[in-house]
Amino acid sequence: MSTTATKTSVQDQEAKHILQVYKRMPVVFERGEGSRLYTGEGDSYLDFISGVGVASLGHGHKALADALSAQAHTLLHTSNLFFHPLQAEVATRLAARTGLDRAFFCNSGAEAVETCLKFARRYWHTQGATGRTKYVAFKQSFHGRSMGALSVTWDDHYRAPFAPLVPNVVFADPADVAGLDALVDDTTAAIIVEPLQGEGGVRPIPQAMADAIEAACTRTGALLITDEVQSGSGRTGRFLYGQTLGLTPDLVALGKALGAGVPVGVAMFTDAVAAAASPGDHGSTYGGNLLACRAALVFLEALASPALAASMAAASDQLFSGLAAMKRRRPVIRDVRGAGLMVGIELSFEAGPVVTAAFERNLLINRTSSTVVRLLPPYTITTADVDAALQLLEDAIVAAEGARQ
Numbered sequence: 025m026s027t028t029a030t031k032t033s034v035q036d037q038e039a040k041h042i043l044q045v046y047k048r049m050p051v052v053f054e055r056g057e058g059s060r061l062y063t064g065e066g067d068s069y070l071d072f073i074s075g076v077g078v079a080s081l082g083h084g085h086k087a088l089a090d091a092l093s094a095q096a097h098t099l100l101h102t103s104n105l106f107f108h109p110l111q112a113e114v115a116t117r118l119a120a121r122t123g124l125d126r127a128f129f130c131n132s133g134a135e136a137v138e139t140c141l142k143f144a145r146r147y148w149h150t151q152g153a154t155g156r157t158k159y160v161a162f163k164q165s166f167h168g169r170s171m172g173a174l175s176v177t178w179d180d181h182y183r184a185p186f187a188p189l190v191p192n193v194v195f196a197d198p199a200d201v202a203g204l205d206a207l208v209d210d211t212t213a214a215i216i217v218e219p220l221q222g223e224g225g226v227r228p229i230p231q232a233m234a235d236a237i238e239a240a241c242t243r244t245g246a247l248l249i250t251d252e253v254q255s256g257s258g259r260t261g262r263f264l265y266g267q268t269l270g271l272t273p274d275l276v277a278l279g280k281a282l283g284a285g286v287p288v289g290v291a292m293f294t295d296a297v298a299a300a301a302s303p304g305d306h307g308s309t310y311g312g313n314l315l316a317c318r319a320a321l322v323f324l325e326a327l328a329s330p331a332l333a334a335s336m337a338a339a340s341d342q343l344f345s346g347l348a349a350m351k352r353r354r355p356v357i358r359d360v361r362g363a364g365l366m367v368g369i370e371l372s373f374e375a376g377p378v379v380t381a382a383f384e385r386n387l388l389i390n391r392t393s394s395t396v397v398r399l400l401p402p403y404t405i406t407t408a409d410v411d412a413a414l415q416l417l418e419d420a421i422v423a424a425e426g427a428r429q
């Protein structure tokens with residue numbers, strides 16, 4: 025861990041002038057290369073969280089850096105007042121990847137969710153069904169921290185200080201198909217679901233529930249919003265994790281990995297829902313500016329490479345089989361869940377001390393829900409990175425377990 029004047033002065037300044045809503049790890053990173061981050065003193069850390077699922081192409085990616093530099097020298101921002109040289113190109117690629125027709129560009133996952141929530145209601149308003157305003161969300165969900173996204177987020181710890189939230193939200197249990205059926209009716213504007221829940225503990229929606237969601241939408245006409253901010257953009261092997269479950273959403277929220285480090289959020293619409301939108305209904309000054317679109321294009325180009333798809337699949341197999349072997353050796357590992365490069369490791373005790381022990385061993389991971397360690401490595405990790413991470417993680421689990429005794 026670094027202990028220089030630089031780190032101390034950064035921490036002092038932050039303590040005075042930054043809103044204290046984050047518990048930061050005591051380190052300042054100044055440089056990155058591939059799946060490694062470096063402090064000013066040259067200490068190196070293996071990054072298996074990639075800025076919470078964002079640095080999809082790793083750090084210091086040359087093609088991305090060159091493209092962003094060229095874009096910055098050409099044109100950065102013109103707003104949405106004018107036709108745009110890049111948005112349609114990104115939207116066309118996203119339409120091909122998702123099967124949805126139209127894109128709205130914004131700057132974060134929460135904004136993408138917010139957009140989906142607004143336009144689900146807009147759709148019914150246009151149909152004259154103004155009473156059709158209910159959202160059915162899920163227990164353990166996380167959709168972001170703006171008022172709308174927070175309103176469909178489950179954890180009361182996030183919600184309670186900001187009440188009252190957007191009304192007419194109910195929560196279904198992902199394990200209770202009959203419960204969902206009882207909640208979805210002809211007052212439901214939309215069901216919103218993360219097909220693979222992230223912050224709630226890396227929990228895939230059971231196939232039976234995915235089928236029930238589809239059936240409930242068919243039965244009542246309710247729209248389906250899938251939040252693929254974390255699980256989408258290829259992280260699990262398919263472009264959307266919902267494609268694995270056979271979900272057919274009307275609206276999809278994307279973010280995180282899509283910008284590879286540049287803030288990009290996108291709400292995807294079917295033509296049927298998009299038809300309800302009128303100029304002025306929604307907007308974003310920055311949304312989809314040239315820098316953001318350039319980043320998304322570089323990312324989508326890289327994702328289309330068969331070599332990247334093959335190395336991601338190999339890294340994922342290696343990670344899951346290594347963790348399965350670790351689980352057999354370490355009974356404190358209760359479960360290993362997820363898909364592709366989105367992995368949750370459920371422990372029999374609090375995950376926080378494991379994250380700290382991993383950090384002390386220069387491995388960056390994090391915790392979701394209380395007992396789950398989460399791995400969201402860059403898509404570009406190598407077999408050597410996976411080997412190293414597995415070893416460091418096991419050492420960290422052993423150390424945290426030992427400290428409890």
Ligand SMILES: Cc1ncc(COP(=O)(O)O)c(C=O)c1O
Pocket residue numbers: 076132133134135137166167168169218222223251252253254255279280
């Ligand atoms: C599933 C999901 N939706 C929405 C968000 C919010 O994204 P952002 O932090 O970019 O606003 C997150 C962030 O973790 C997320 O995991």
